[in-house]
Amino acid sequence: MIGPAVILSGYAALVVVAVVLILHGRGRPGAVPTAYLATVMSHPASRWLVLLLWMWVGWHFFVR
């Protein structure tokens, strides 16, 4: 049976991987998360997708 420890470990692993990616990208402007976001946001469709996702997050936490 899968318990909360397994699921929480998965989230913790994701955080660790994100930190490693950020540290690995230090000093390289094209490797930081903001460059990834800037690239995604430079396309109209994906820009709207991100903005609508943001709107959904607000609805999810503050309305529903």
Place this chain on the structure above:
Amino acid sequence: MGLPTVGSTRPRLRWPAIVLVAAALGYAWVGGGLRPFTWPAAVLTTLGGLAILIPAGLRRNAPASVRASREALVAWTVWLAAATGWELWALSMHPRSTHPTISSLLNNAVETHPGRSAALLAWLVLGWWLARR
């Protein structure tokens, strides 16, 4: 004596910015006091969303100042897919108390008025930041 200095570098008070910050703080405080599943919460969240989305829609897409490298694009896309997959997998399991999702973990933090207001403000600031990308 008493004459304005031409070319003064003294920073001017930016009243529109001050008004916007005050409005955002007031919005977050009022919104943080509203309960979920109510019309006032739905209306206020929608208004906050539109306040960000409408200017974002009027803004023209700017080319990325720094483009992500191919390696970074792959790495962060894989990371996002893994995070989404893990969240959806947890969401599909029951009961929630033993299979927490990011939402259920954060719900504890947004149960109080100050916590909810801080989260609402963070959401608004994130939207404003995204809209300027």
